[in-house]
Amino acid sequence: MMVEHTPWLLTAVPLLMAAFAMLSARLAPYLASVSTLICGTLLLQALEPLSQETIIHTLGGHAAPLGIELYLDRLSWMMLALTWLGGALCSLYAFFWFRSTGHAGVAGFWPLWLGLIGGMNALFVSGDLFNLYVALEVIGICAVSLAALAQSREAIRAATNYLLATYAASLAYLFGVGILYGLYGTMDWRLLATLAQPEAPALLAAGLMIAALAIKAALFPLHFWLPSAHATALPPVSAILSALAIKGAFYLLARLYIQLEMPGSLPALLLGYLGAAAILYGGYQALMAHNIKRIIAYSTVAQSGYFFLIFAIGGAMAWQGGFLQLYSHIIAKATLFFAVGNLALAAGSVTLEGIKGVARAAPLTLFGAAMAALSIAGLPPSGGFLAKWLLLQSAIEGGAWHFVAVLAIGGLLSAAYLFKIFRYALIEQPEKRFNDPGVWLGWVVLLGGFISLLFGFVGGQSVAWFDLSALSLGGAS
Amino acid sequence: MIASLLPLWILLTSLVGGLIIFALREGAVWPRTFVNLAAAVVKIILVGWMVYGVYHGEDFAIGYELLPGIDLAFRADAFSVLFLVLSAILWLITTIYAVGYLEHAQNRRRFFGFFSLCVTATMGIALSANLLTFLFFYELLTLATYPLIAHRGTAASQRGARIYLAYTLFGGALALVGTAWLYVLTGGVDFTTGGALSEGVIASHGAALMVIFALLFFGFGVKAAIVPFHGWLPVAMIAPAPVSALLHAVAVVKAGAFGVVRLVYDVYGIVPSFEMGLLTLVGIVAAVTILYGSFLALFQDELKKRLAYSTISQVSYILLGTALFGPMGTVGGVVHLVHQGIMKITLFFAAGNIAETLHIHRISQMQGIGRRMPLTMAAFSVGAFGMIGFPLVAGFATKWYLGLGAIEAEAYWVLGVLALSTLLNAAYFLPILYKAWFQKPPKGVQRPHQGLESSGWLLWPTVITALLSVAAGVFAGADHAPVYWAMIVARLEYGGLL
Structure with a gap:
């Protein structure tokens, strides 16, 4: 009986805690822990019923199209669970990071971060285009404000650009929703999927929404706002933005892809090719960068490209590979940003030159980062390896040799840019002095790296949970 | 239960050992040495148990489903056993050597930790039951070796390690594409004596199979240092001596050679490989590598560099034996995996x-070194004579069976390659021996110690492996000698044909 309330509780609990967190900065981390515990329990409870059916909650008892319905199916559950896991790691790191640096941003951080979690959870269970708009807005506002917490000139400028990009995208999305509502009189997307016709206004609406989501998911060449915003933010915030915030928009695109039956269509191919371009462009830019935070930020542009490949390759296996990549990236990228934060604390610098020899001061951090780097480079054992294997197999099966080449080159590029960080960190500098970043911060990185490695063994067990055919069948109910 | 999980225990001994070492403090020298040696000894016992089991027809196979329909699986056959025994014994000996060698070095925790991971990856390679599992550990080996090569942290060792990584990751990418492609065509590739490909697949995908073979052969060949992918090996020489020893004798180059042998025998099968003309590709590349490596070795004054080029040449004997169609060639190639190692x-x-x-690194400084370090130089001489193919040392057995294999396969040009290579081997090894034994040391140089010529940690492992090399040569015909097990491998592979 509890389970049908899970969808709205997952949003309400973090938002409520966010409100309380605004009242007391000191209690905020504990409120975050409470929120994490409750959400974790809710998710565990939903696991059993979900193996049979989709959980639907009708807000206020009014069914669609008049009322608003929330859906929780296996794909949403996986997204929620991985966001929960990544979020818990980020909270842990943020707690120790703020404690060890005493940064003034802590007052704003916890309410915004809890708000962001609430927004993401709302997004994963919403089945209604307007609800989704609201969720996207909440995520956007919280993300931009988090990015601005660093308060440096560069951070403010980057956050402003982020704000403009995300607002332009929101407007385009809202415009698209408006057109669809005018045409079909509903915003429930499962109903829309049955009603929508390939007519010009509907196509315009779909185009606007896809473009809007591509901006928010930082798909090349609409990624322009991302590298600076993610590279200038505070370390825990960079992790949150790169690992979590952009995943919501991609998830929506994937939903649209299923509901609009896009496989093989021109927009799907376009998204896929842009994804391929992102892998190469992001990888190249990361390789050329000298600032380690920028390297990791550009890595996000490249890694996101892998998710988009699935639109062009198509098929169940590519789909599984793409989502496995998404999940692995959440953990691996958060871990790498944690590691970069620790190296910056230890060396007092975020340039490659500046971190020379830092291995001596931060061995735990470096070891954990190496485990996470495996996943990003698609090397075994890691979730990234399994994902790359599935994508490779599906590309070969479909005869898409250009994507095979992109996958192979993309893997080598990622190995090369990540390796640069380790190489500089390992250059012996006997006379150089480093700060101690604190053992707890190192342990969080190690934990993240360990989870990332573990995905290489258990990640494959989960792929049955996002099989494509089951999802598209779960349409209008 | 315990016995059926034996492959897992063998992997875990060094993995857990490595993790414990990472967890120990840098200054905890004796606990670390104890963990190191205990893990190595336990592993030898477990491997011995496995050898006994495999010989008596026991099937050690376990698997874990990594992705739907794709397993991470382990299995022990006669060929695994050869590689396992070699790795397990040489790991113990190298550990002893490394403890002495790194007595005053920094970062020993990191060194021995990754050293153990490296051995774990090697064991995984030996025990892989399918191509994906092999690839899994092949990549792991690349990564575990990198910190060992870069260990000293100097600019030169950084450079060597970087070049190593670039080559091997490139090879790994080739192998990954080849493996994924083969899995798409066949649905899965379990290593199977006589070949894993069905006739239907061979008939319908002939051209694709040629390309896949090339991808996998060159992908694995990078680690086996075949020309033109040999460039990493001489620069990786910068690593500490125990690492070089491990790299050249057991782990890295052997992983590549092991992969190529598996590819020919247990993936494509010797008959399909022969019929598709793939053996010719392997044979030509191996012959070119053998001669080119030996030729370049002539011009190296730095001792380790000369040995490195010698390795490039010697490892390709394994490939050459594989390329000869016939059981004798197989024996020669497979047994060299062990012989070259020791x-x-x-x-x-x-x-x-x-x-x-x-502190002598160059051959030009080695005059009279035999008088100053007689036991060490005697061991060196045993190794050198073995490499040349002198009777009574292991290398002779290799060349003997390779020669027989060449005649059996009617590939008479191979005899020419062997003869020429032997001349080149002699030309780059004999001058060292002459300098060491027959020239006088520079004036005023004394033997370094009154008692033993050097630290026993470094001396005894050297002497032991030299004795092993002689034993493998003298008792080549005995039961359970490496040649005996290589014969088992050959008999299984050609079972239907003999």
Whole structure:
């Protein structure tokens, strides 16, 4: 009986805690822990019923199209669970990071971060285009404000650009929703999927929404706002933005892809090719960068490209590979940003030159980062390896040799840019002095790296949970 | 239960050992040495148990489903056993050597930790039951070796390690694409004696299979240092001596050669490989590598560099034996996996001992070194004679069976390659021996110690591997000698044909 309330509780609990967190900065981390515990329990409870059916909650008892319905199916559950896991790691790191640096941003951080979690959870269970708009807005506002917490000139400028990009995208999305509502009189997307016709206004609406989501998911060449915003933010915030915030928009695109039956269509191919371009462009830019935070930020542009490949390759296996990549990236990228934060604390610098020899001061951090780097480079054992294997197999099966080449080159590029960080960190500098970043911060990185490695063994067990055919069948109910 | 999970225990001994070492403090020398040696000894016992089981027809196979329909699976056959025994024994000996060699070095925790991971990856390679599992550990080996090569942290060792990584990751990418492609065509590739490909697949995908073979052969060949992918090996020489020894004798180059042998025998099968003309590709590349490596070795004055080029040449004997269609060629190739290992490790141990004790790195400084370090140089001489193919040392058995294999396969040009290579081997090894034994040391140089010529940690492992090389040569015909097990491999592979 509890389970049908899970969808709205997952949003309400973090938002409520966010409100309380605004009242007391000191209690905020504990409120975050409470929120994490409750959400974790809710998710565990939903696991059993979900193996049979989709959980639907009708807000206020009014069914669609008049009322608003929330859906929780296996794909949403996986997204929620991985966001929960990544979020818990980020909270842990943020707690120790703020404690060890005493940064003034802590007052704003916890309410915004809890708000962001609430927004993401709302997004994963919403089945209604307007609800989704609201969720996207909440995520956007919280993300931009988090990015601005660093308060440096560069951070403010980057956050402003982020704000403009995300607002332009929101407007385009809202415009698209408006057109669809005018045409079909509903915003429930499962109903829309049955009603929508390939007519010009509907196509315009779909185009606007896809473009809007591509901006928010930082798909090349609409990624322009991302590298600076993610590279200038505070370390825990960079992790949150790169690992979590952009995943919501991609998830929506994937939903649209299923509901609009896009496989093989021109927009799907376009998204896929842009994804391929992102892998190469992001990888190249990361390789050329000298600032380690920028390297990791550009890595996000490249890694996101892998998710988009699935639109062009198509098929169940590519789909599984793409989502496995998404999940692995959440953990691996958060871990790498944690590691970069620790190296910056230890060396007092975020340039490659500046971190020379830092291995001596931060061995735990470096070891954990190496485990996470495996996943990003698609090397075994890691979730990234399994994902790359599935994508490779599906590309070969479909005869898409250009994507095979992109996958192979993309893997080598990622190995090369990540390796640069380790190489500089390992250059012996006997006379150089480093700060101690604190053992707890190192342990969080190690934990993240360990989870990332573990995905290489258990990640494959989960792929049955996002099989494509089951999802598209779960349409209008 | 315990017995059926034996492959897992064998992997875990060094993995857990490595993790414990990472967890120990840098200053905890004796606990670390204890963990190191205990893990190595336990592993030898477990491997011995496995050898016994495999010989008596027991099937050690376990698997874990990594992705739907794709397993991470382990299995022990006669060929695994050869590689396992070699790795397990040489790991113990190299650990002893490394403890002495790194006595005053920094970052020993990191060194021995990754050293153990490296051995774990090697064991995984030996025990892989399918192509994906092999690839899994092949990549793991690349990564575990990198910190060992870069260990000293100097600009030169950084450069060597970087070049190593670039080559091997490139090879790994080739192998990954090849493996994924083959899995798409066949649905899965379990290593199977006589070949894993069905006739239907061979008939319908002939051209694709040729390309896949090339991808996998060159992908694995990078680690086996075949020309033109040999460039990493001489620069990786910058690593500490025990690492070089391990790299050249057991882990890295052997992983590549092991992969190629598996590819020919247990993936494509010797008959399909022959019929598709793939053996010719392997044979030509191997012959070119053998001669080119030996030729370049002539011009190296730095001792370790000369040994490195010698390795490039010697490892390709394994590939050459694989390329000869016939059981004798197989015996020669497979047995060299072991023979080259024990002989080459002797040479590197000796070179490392000379460098540590006398600080001599160049051949031009080696006059009279035999009088100053007689036991070390005697061991070195055993290794050198073995490499040349002198009777009574292991290398002779290799060349003998390779020669027989060449005649059997009617590939008479191979005899020419063997003869020429033997001349080249003699030309780059004999001058060293002449200098060491027959020239006088420079004036005023004394033997370094009153008692033993060097630290026993460095000396005894060298002597032991030299004795092993002689034993493998003298008792080549005995039961359970490496040649005996290589014969089992050959008999299984050609079972239907003999």
